Amino acid sequence: MSRIKVHDKEFELYIPQDQIERAIKKVADEISFEMAGKNPLFLIVLNGAFMFAAELFKHLNIECEISFVKLSSYSGTASTNVVRELIGLDHAVSGRNIVLVEDIIDTGLTMNYTINNLKKLEAGSVRVATMLFKPKAFRENFHIDYIGLEIPNDFIVGYGLDYNEHARNYPDIYKIVS
């Protein structure tokens, strides 16, 4: 499909599935190389990262643990700057090598908050893996260790990303038609 309608907005095909999955494979190879033997604890940031994570872990054949957390700063198509609580952390993180798995880093506010939280819980190390990164929107200065694809400042949906909870299921990424 080259165009989709989600609620009141039109979106056009932007990044096809094969390109996304090639980028994810590259991220998986980098993580496998760097994290082998470190027994990392991957924390998948729900909801948006579920599809990225499913593809990522098919290619990651190192010893590791995987868990899920939830945290969101988004409502509609613009960041609200309100960071909600981190919930669902059911593993001890003290001394662990954590890799946060995120769908997209926009301003970086959400991830910055999460990293600081994990540092307060005395994580041994905190790394960040994101499927997509918007460098022009980024306002923080933490290091992003693993990036799938860099994209401009457009609002996108698909491959786990939603517009008001719809369109997460599309296997391609679409951008808003302005």
Ligand code: 5GP
């Ligand atoms: P940040 O705190 O980095 O500004 O925003 C991070 C969160 O905002 C992401 O986890 C994601 O849920 C949401 N987000 C940022 N950009 C987009 C976008 O283009 N499309 C969608 N659907 N969500 C986005």
